[in-house]
Amino acid sequence: MLSQRFLVGECLLMTCFPKTRVYFNDEKRIMSELTNGAATPVKLTRKDFVTDQEVRWCPGCGDYSILAAVQKVMPELGIPKEKIVFISGIGCSSRFPYYMNTYGFHTIHGRAPALATGVKAANPDLQVWVITGDGDSLSIGGNHFIHALRRNINLKIVLFNNRIYGLTKGQYSPTSELGKKNKSAPMGTIDYPINPLSLAFAAEATFVGRSMDTDPKHLSTMVEKLAAHKGSGVLEVYQNCNIFNDGAFKGFNERDVRDDRMLYLEHGKPLVFGKDKSKGIRLKGVTPEVVTIGENGVTVDDLLVHDENAPEPSLSYIIGRMEYPEYPVPMGIFRSVSKPTYEDMLTNQVESAVAAKGAGSLEKLINSGETWTIN
Amino acid sequence: MSATTLEDVISSKQVEELETVTIRFAGDSGDGMQVTGGQFTSTSAIIGNDISTLPDFPAEIRAPAGSLPGVSGYQLNFSSRDIRTPGDEPQVLVAMNPAALKTNLPDLEPGGILVVNTDEFNANNLKKAGYASNPIEDGSLTGYRLFKVPITSNTLKALENSALPFKQQDRCKNFYALGLMYWLYDRPMEPTVKWVNDKFGSKPEVADANIQVMRAGFNYADTTELFTTHYKVGKAKIKPGKYRNITGNEATAIGFIAGAQLTGRPLFYGSYPITPASDILHELSKHKNFGVKTFQAEDEIAAIGSAIGASFAGSIGLTGTSGPGVALKSEAIGLAVMTELPLVIIDVQRGGPSTGLPTKTEQADLLQAMFGRNSDCPVGIVAPSTPGDCFEMAIEAVKLATKYMAPVFYLSDGYIANGSEPWEIPSIESLPDLTVQFRTETEGFFPYLRDEKTLARPWAVPGTPGLEHRIGGIEKKHITGNVNYEPDNHDFMVRLRAEKIQRMQQDIPDIEIFGDKTGKVLVLGWGSTYGAITTAVEQLRDQGKSVSSAHLKYLNPFPKNLGEVLKSYETVIIPELNLGQLAMLIRAQFLVDAVSFSQVKGKPFKVSSLVNKIKEFL
Numbered sequence: 001m002l003s004q005r006f007l008v009g010e011c012l013l014m015t016c017f018p019k020t021r022v023y024f025n026d027e028k029r030i031m032s033e034l035t036n037g038a039a040t041p042v043k044l045t046r047k048d049f050v051t052d053q054e055v056r057w058c059p060g061c062g063d064y065s066i067l068a069a070v071q072k073v074m075p076e077l078g079i080p081k082e083k084i085v086f087i088s089g090i091g092c093s094s095r096f097p098y099y100m101n102t103y104g105f106h107t108i109h110g111r112a113p114a115l116a117t118g119v120k121a122a123n124p125d126l127q128v129w130v131i132t133g134d135g136d137s138l139s140i141g142g143n144h145f146i147h148a149l150r151r152n153i154n155l156k157i158v159l160f161n162n163r164i165y166g167l168t169k170g171q172y173s174p175t176s177e178l179g180k181k182n183k184s185a186p187m188g189t190i191d192y193p194i195n196p197l198s199l200a201f202a203a204e205a206t207f208v209g210r211s212m213d214t215d216p217k218h219l220s221t222m223v224e225k226l227a228a229h230k231g232s233g234v235l236e237v238y239q240n241c242n243i244f245n246d247g248a249f250k251g252f253n254e255r256d257v258r259d260d261r262m263l264y265l266e267h268g269k270p271l272v273f274g275k276d277k278s279k280g281i282r283l284k285g286v287t288p289e290v291v292t293i294g295e296n297g298v299t300v301d302d303l304l305v306h307d308e309n310a311p312e313p314s315l316s317y318i319i320g321r322m323e324y325p326e327y328p329v330p331m332g333i334f335r336s337v338s339k340p341t342y343e344d345m346l347t348n349q350v351e352s353a354v355a356a357k358g359a360g361s362l363e364k365l366i367n368s369g370e371t372w373t374i375n
Numbered sequence: 376m377s378a379t380t381l382e383d384v385i386s387s388k389q390v391e392e393l394e395t396v397t398i399r400f401a402g403d404s405g406d407g408m409q410v411t412g413g414q415f416t417s418t419s420a421i422i423g424n425d426i427s428t429l430p431d432f433p434a435e436i437r438a439p440a441g442s443l444p445g446v447s448g449y450q451l452n453f454s455s456r457d458i459r460t461p462g463d464e465p466q467v468l469v470a471m472n473p474a475a476l477k478t479n480l481p482d483l484e485p486g487g488i489l490v491v492n493t494d495e496f497n498a499n500n501l502k503k504a505g506y507a508s509n510p511i512e513d514g515s516l517t518g519y520r521l522f523k524v525p526i527t528s529n530t531l532k533a534l535e536n537s538a539l540p541f542k543q544q545d546r547c548k549n550f551y552a553l554g555l556m557y558w559l560y561d562r563p564m565e566p567t568v569k570w571v572n573d574k575f576g577s578k579p580e581v582a583d584a585n586i587q588v589m590r591a592g593f594n595y596a597d598t599t600e601l602f603t604t605h606y607k608v609g610k611a612k613i614k615p616g617k618y619r620n621i622t623g624n625e626a627t628a629i630g631f632i633a634g635a636q637l638t639g640r641p642l643f644y645g646s647y648p649i650t651p652a653s654d655i656l657h658e659l660s661k662h663k664n665f666g667v668k669t670f671q672a673e674d675e676i677a678a679i680g681s682a683i684g685a686s687f688a689g690s691i692g693l694t695g696t697s698g699p700g701v702a703l704k705s706e707a708i709g710l711a712v713m714t715e716l717p718l719v720i721i722d723v724q725r726g727g728p729s730t731g732l733p734t735k736t737e738q739a740d741l742l743q744a745m746f747g748r749n750s751d752c753p754v755g756i757v758a759p760s761t762p763g764d765c766f767e768m769a770i771e772a773v774k775l776a777t778k779y780m781a782p783v784f785y786l787s788d789g790y791i792a793n794g795s796e797p798w799e800i801p802s803i804e805s806l807p808d809l810t811v812q813f814r815t816e817t818e819g820f821f822p823y824l825r826d827e828k829t830l831a832r833p834w835a836v837p838g839t840p841g842l843e844h845r846i847g848g849i850e851k852k853h854i855t856g857n858v859n860y861e862p863d864n865h866d867f868m869v870r871l872r873a874e875k876i877q878r879m880q881q882d883i884p885d886i887e888i889f890g891d892k893t894g895k896v897l898v899l900g901w902g903s904t905y906g907a908i909t910t911a912v913e914q915l916r917d918q919g920k921s922v923s924s925a926h927l928k929y930l931n932p933f934p935k936n937l938g939e940v941l942k943s944y945e946t947v948i949i950p951e952l953n954l955g956q957l958a959m960l961i962r963a964q965f966l967v968d969a970v971s972f973s974q975v976k977g978k979p980f981k982v983s984s985l986v987n988k989i990k991e992f993l
Contacts, residue, residue: 082837082841082843083837087684097847098845098858103837103843103844103845104844104846104847105714105845105846106849107680107683107710108707111676111677111680113677114672114676114680115680115687116684117670117677117680118670118680118685118686118688119684119688119837120684121643121668121684122668122684122689122690123688123690123838143673144677147673350663353664356664360636360664362632362803362806363803365633365662366629366766369619370566370570371617371618372421372423372619374613
């Protein structure tokens with residue numbers, strides 16, 4: 001019955017199809033390439049990572065800058081592009097994979113980390129990126145975000161934070177400031193915002209970083225560091241939505257105020273900021289305070305020294321919670337530590353099982369347990 | 376201690392030959408009734424009976440001891456002839472406490488054998504079960520053959536010299552009941568002795584205690600005057616071959632391992648624990664040496680998401696759940712339909728809606744599988760008909776999913792999942808070759824270019840040089856797979872996805888008829904009702920009635936010949952454990968005035984109720 005209804009379509013189909021379908025039966029070669037991971041040295045350029053699809057973000061959107069940074073970094077990684085996969089959820093940022101000439105999967109709202117986990121677990125040899133936004137990863141997909149991080153599966157999560165829902169045209173997001181007036185909160189939002197970094201620390205992420213669309217150089221460095229990290233990593237990128245939340249970050253990230261209102265973290269260095277590097281962050285109990293070097297006897301030695309490799313994340317957590325205008329907004333790598341990854345432990349279990357029991361035999365499996373023969 | 380041999384027994388007491396017996400063991404959920412039933416089943420299968428089982432346990436892990444909700448039961452039917460159901464009414468009930476008696480007695484056939492553990496019939500337990508007076512003393516059980524056995528105290532007596540703590544001694548009492556039943560139905564104890572020794576290998580004192588107690592139960596029945604007769608159930612005429620006893624969930628798990636092996640691709644199972652599907656996760660996680668990767672996800676959505684991701688990466692992506700989990704997975708199933716990736720979704724159906732009856736069976740997710748997504752979103756649907764059939768249908772699901780690059784539902788249910796039967800182990804050579812070939816040729820590659828016959832798109836996995844491409848949930852342009860919003864393209868693609876699923880018909884066998892090719896009544900079923908329907912129809916045919924049956928194992932698309940078959944009978948009756956979901960599909964698609972026969976009690980059909988219904992149309 002269904003077939004009959006389809007007749008018209010079917011005729012159409014047949015004219016559209018090429019007459020043959022050719023498959024090369026050399027799966028072994030692919031799989032050995034996939035599993036050995038023997039990366040043949042490749043010289044790629046930015047252009048190799050550009051697709052033929054027209055980029056459809058609004059003119060002036062911060063996403064362009066992030067795309068450019070990623071496309072710039074990709075050729076420098078020395079990884080063949082067929083081994084790179086970009087996986088996204090839903091939202092403006094999640095159109096990203098269509099513009100990367102690698103393997104890509106534009107999934108459903110909030111679920112990109114789940115899909116990416118399956119890809120990485122199935123084939124650990126792939127470099128798997130997750131592109132997500134503040135609504136996608138912190139609201140509808142909050143659960144997957146947490147669990148991908150706590151498993152320490154090697155996913156490179158880039159979280160575009162524009163503090164608004166852009167694709168649905170301007171509702172408040174889980175990172176929108178309290179009181180913000182917008183389409184779905186004309187009297188101002190009464191939802192307290194979440195700090196994505198706090199959540200990442202709580203979920204035991206092994207890499208936590210932050211950058212912004214308006215500082216391409218810093219952004220590229222952060223993307224490189226995230227790419228190099230082995231384990232679950234999240235890079236929050238402050239990204240301006242010039243249509244629905246224009247200037248969300250301009251209070252602190254515009255060129256003329258940036259030095260005084262932002263703080264670039266450097267591993268092993270004291271937390272210093274300001275045009276003339278005269279200001280710093282000191283801890284008073286567990287509360288950070290802004291101090292001026294040379295005033296009230298404060299010296300550089302009094303300042304908090306950043307250790308991104310600290311096994312205990314509490315100091316990074318405290319730094320990650322600093323917000324303008326009380327504090328300068330910190331940028332850079334908050335945390336970068338190493339521990340066994342999910343995919344390594346999974347591979348290890350499979351290998352141990354094979355070592356202990358031998359490679360699985362179907363014959364043995366179906367004949368296991370108590371059997372009897374009827375003659 | 377030496378076992379009493381069967382010869383000794385046969386010489387001292389009367390033996391009566393029976394064709395078929397249905398026993399139910401019932402006790403507290405902590406009493407070990409499932410183990411007892413399972414052991415009786417294995418032993419009966421090994422000595423050549425045909426068997427069919429129905430475990431029935433509460434959703435609560437340990438409801439308060441002695442309470443009515445805490446009763447756990449295990450029913451099995453064993454026979455010297457071919458049987459397909461666990462039996463309508465037990466002829467024998469073993470009740471380990473008053474609550475077990477109260478909840479199970481209504482099912483016991485009049486005059487049936489009733490064995491009760493008298494030790495547990497104290498004031499406290501009687502009160503918990505809601506008995507005003509003690510039923511084993513107040514004469515209310517005169518309609519049954521009542522055997523009063525102090526099972527608990529006899530167990531403790533048998534273990535007088537055991538060093539085990541009291542609590543552990545007490546927990547052996549299910550083996551006393553098993554010993555009694557082994558004597559009563561003339562079964563050897565050796566298979567259970569072996570099982571106990573294997574199971575408690577590291578705790579020999581526990582193994583010894585259980586064996587000792589079982590023998591004590593056996594000897595008690597043999598030596599006391601209580602039991603005068605014991606029964607023999609001969610070997611069934613079973614098709615020659617090698618057999619094992621298997622539950623549906625076990626057969627499902629190894630069926631999917633086999634299916635993946637036959638494709639040459641590793642199996643990836645993403646799942647979130649849910650009754651009654653969790654055993655599939657447990658079983659698959661034991662078989663990592665097959666390259667099986669199991670992923671216990673944070674929720675149902677992540678479970679299916681990971682499976683879709685694994686499919687994209689070239690594994691056989693599988694996810695498993697029950698009805699409420701399917702509801703959560705719906706959006707992701709749509710994604711797999713849109714991205715045309717192979718995926719199998721196991722739904723071990725249970726009573727619903729919502730949380731419903733987690734441990735009870737139902738067939739009410741058919742329409743959810745068929746339509747439970749936004750938009751026109753067709754998938755393949757298969758359904759195993761018996762526990763053993765799960766193996767074959769799992770392989771079929773993998774075949775259809777990979778060959779047609781599409782999601783396929785696998786609809787099992789609580790009855791099949793936990794029920795067991797002897798399964799004829801197939802030869803490896805008889806299994807189909809399902810080798811998949813990934814696309815590697817870059818020349819002429821498009822992600823949505825299709826195979827002419829199956830309409831499948833190529834499976835081009837990440838890692839393959841030159842085939843980098845992007846897929847996603849947004850509508851695709853035919854052939855190129857690029858994002859596309861054109862009206863005609865969408866219309867075309869919606870029809871194409873439907874047609875692709877319809878073309879699975881090419882790989883689906885015709886539906887078979889049990890009985891005559893035409894006649895008065897056709898009983899059409901699907902899934903786990905196979906045993907009850909076939910038994911009912913067989914009984915009526917033995918009486919010369921014009922009735923046949925046919926059983927659907929493929930529900931979307933239907934087999935090619937179904938329309939013809941339906942038109943060959945005056946009446947089509949469709950019994951289902953739902954309010955008529957298959958009947959609705961059949962009526963809609965074939966314009967046949969089918970009669971729906973529904974039951975939603977969380978239990979399988981009784982053969983007698985089917986017989987009575989069918990008779991109305993003969």
